[in-house]
Amino acid sequence: MSVDIDSERARDSAPAASPAVAGGRRRPRRRWGDRLLFAWTWLIIIWLALPIAVMIIFSFNDPHGRFNFTWVGFTLKWYGPHLLDYPSLTTAMENSLIVAFAATVGSVVLGTLVGLALGKYRFRGLGTANLVQFAAISAPDIVLASSLLSFFVTLRVPLGLPTIIVAHIMFCLSFVAVTVRARVLTLDRSLEEAARDLGAGPWATFRLVTLPLIFPGVLAGALLAFAISIDDFVVTSFVSGSTQTFPLWIWSATRNGLPPQVDVLGTLIFVGGLIIAATSALFGRRGTR
């Protein structure tokens, strides 16, 4: 998830209203409107962050039994060995990580190549290829999910970790491809030409010039793939058989109450995600300079 969105320039947004129009009445009203918008933006941000706050706070709660939604008392014990109290939850988390790693590696390899082709070359079928990426990204999850299940059932493929991984690579691939494509489009062609003029072959040019230049895009694509994969619920629930991942475990446990371990694991993923996103933002910034 790339955060480095406005690398161009921070525009000076001070209004340069012409003196003829900026009468005495307009200025205060304008500031009032800005303040309202400012408050609104923060209100929305707080609203969006509310469940995160609840999750983090309740990961320190000490409830009786599995129902963790009234505050009882502060404890750190779920961050210790008690985190592993539910073996099925631990297994589900392990499965999530295995799937996310495999899906990231697979989709980055396949998606980077597709992204290079879409960004660097003009060829017959480019429009169709772009349209396929568009369809794969904007198709609703449940359609992908039910199609894949129909496919696997028709071919009598046993459901489990391999089918989950195959499905995840499929829907992460296009996200990696468009991320890499965006980076490739900003490439300065003359750098590759210079390398070739200096006697580098196509492979050396790619390895020593193109790859380092598009690396921030590949990294951003990898993070996006990992984030999408570890959070996926809909497709996974259709093609998983009896295998569980972290989101599936939460889903099946909702009726019996979610133990604090879920909040702890959620908090750990959240903090891990923040750290990785911050690091990659730094990386991306260095790459653009």
Added chain:
Amino acid sequence: MKRWRAAAIPYLLILPGGLWLVIFFAIPVIVLISLSTQQGDIVDGFTQTFHFANYANAWDNYHDQFIRSLLYGGIATILCILLGYPVAYWIAFRGGARKSTYLFLLLLPFFVSFVLRTVSWQYFLSDNGILLGPLKSAGILPENFRILATGTAVVGGLTYNYLPFMVLPIYVALERIDPRLVEAAQDLYATRAAAFRRVVLPLSLPGLFAGVLLTFVPVAADYVNAAILGGTGNTMIGNIIQDEFLTVQDYPTGAALSFMLMAILLIGMFSYARVLGTDEVLEVAAR
């Protein structure tokens, strides 16, 4: 010979990923369509009989859920525009050097599992939970007041979960607008409202349309919010499809419903792609 090889490079690059998409995306959709006209059951297997009555039966039984999905999707999308446009506007024009920070804050929820966030709202809104419990014991709300298991809770959850998908593309479009255009309009004696209506809003429409596409499609197909926050009277078409596939195992009915949903949304998506192109969506997805 060398020329021919150079021309082959993009196809070779695209081949592995393209094959993956053909095998695990395109062919499964065809299998789904084929399954939707088959008859049989999970034990004896399904056979192709071109039984198009599956579609008529599916529509007869579940048109309520179809209409409800489109309705909830429409309401949630409009709410996302109303809530999200001012946010995108403020960040794009007044965010200054902190634009990235604000966008990052808007994306924070994506670092927490979608299902977990929705369950958090369930706890929040539960009949005697964190929010309603104190209000009820203080006598502000009547004892039988409830939000959970109503359409309001489902639409609220959908709006919550998909709002960032609306804000981002609108922001991208607004950010591209040269502020001097707005100044020029004001120099030409346009009021602030007129400058917004005649300059800013039209220029942000591509982003708005991309946002509508990116929210309406997943919202109309969502079933997690309806399952966790809604009651039996708020089921959407996604809930039925999930039920047919995973519980009842009546695959042909599920496939017919899934294809109908896809067809409705696809018509919308491709007319969008035709009229406005795929660039906006691909660009937003890359962020």
